[in-house]
Amino acid sequence: MSTIIKETNILMNIDILHNEPIFPIGTAAKLLNISVHTLRMYEREGLIIPYKKETNQRAYSKADLERIMCIRKAINESKISINGIKTIYSLIPCWDIVKCSEEDRKVCESYNSHFKPCWSFNHPNTVCEGSDCRECDVYKNNENCGDVKELIKNISGDGK
């Protein structure tokens, strides 16, 4: 019994660290069984936003690793190209999640295009201006595969 409680606590501790950027890129690459270069490519393509230390070095959280595993699954198993994934991400109803204004939507590059995820843009003159997309619900709510359709479905039931 007590061992179960103990193990549960350990798991909870691990979960507390879920969003802590504790793995350097080399470790992340080993854990994911891919190369460091691939991780940097995903970042260059705008699929992921790793944490950056003051020294500009990347650091990945457990949540980041799970997100990357989903991306790899989409590429390698579902055979969706990176540009396809970017387009799919661009369909996330960010405007509904961050509740941006009509005026924001008029000038938002992200709202008005469909090739890159919103977190690839700077969003000048919107509510998102200057905010850290890594900390945004749009980015965080989407770490599991198949989440995009759920997010779209959620718009419908909104006003109720």
Added chain:
Amino acid sequence: MSTIIKETNILMNIDILHNEPIFPIGTAAKLLNISVHTLRMYEREGLIIPYKKETNQRAYSKADLERIMCIRKAINESKISINGIKTIYSLIPCWDIVKCSEEDRKVCESYNSHFKPCWSFNHPNTVCEGSDCRECDVYKNNENCGDVKELIKNISGDGK
């Protein structure tokens, strides 16, 4: 003046034929500058639904050709894989367009998955059961590139 009216009429006549399946596959392939095999592949993948004559022969409308041009653009220019396009199509809020019921949504394979467009399914026990997806708004409203995001946006403003 009268020539303008005449030409307008000609254009209107052409437009009337916009949805008429008048091109056999060979002609469609020539007009699109692709092979017959490619057209059949797109169909097998569920990207398009050509009209079928009683003899099982395919026939394509002008609207079909435009749709296929969009698909080709997505593949060749935007570098989105076919599986990517299928996934994107699966995100079209068909449930909102056909206004299907809560019960329908519970049992609809399309509503509950995200790998194939809804028109690839049979939708047993839903409002869509037995209907010709080629004639459905979900399919027809989506013949131009970039339409998917617009359809998603339209959900938000619905209840108003």
Added chain:
DNA sequence: GATAGTTGATATTTATAGATGTCAACAATT
């Protein structure tokens, strides 16, 4: 301060998605 790991940039490899080619049986057109 020496070893190990990082940075970005450029070049190269490899796995495969997308597109064709060929075939015999069948259908449409003249």
Added chain:
DNA sequence: AATTGTTGACATCTATAAATATCAACTATC
């Protein structure tokens, strides 16, 4: 009745996306 185009199935080609490798300069750690 003969020509032309279609059907599906199987095999093949090719362009390129995804993943690596290599490099010199820089940073972290022991």
